[in-house]
Amino acid sequence: MTTTPGQQQQHKFNNCFVCKDLVGENARTLRIAIGFGDFYEMDYIIVHEECCNDSVITRFIEHFENPTT
Numbered sequence: 001m002t003t004t005p006g007q008q009q010q011h012k013f014n015n016c017f018v019c020k021d022l023v024g025e026n027a028r029t030l031r032i033a034i035g036f037g038d039f040y041e042m043d044y045i046i047v048h049e050e051c052c053n054d055s056v057i058t059r060f061i062e063h064f065e066n067p068t069t
Helices: 005-010 055-065
Strands: 029-036 040-048
Touching (some): 029 055, 040 055
16 A cells, blocks of 8 residues: 555654654644645644744744755
8 A cells, every 4th residue: 555745744743843842632733834835735844832933934944945954
């Protein structure tokens, strides 16, 4: 059985991009995605609501463009 990348992402555990803690099932979160339009998503991050601040999007873009940092 083959799976698409989107299907694989649904089954992995997510950690908050900022604090690195595991995101609980009932945690209030934001999902920030990078892609093209509404139909092609290349990558995304999950952030606890309380961890979100103005620099999160900038850090995500920098991480996406240079994943080794």
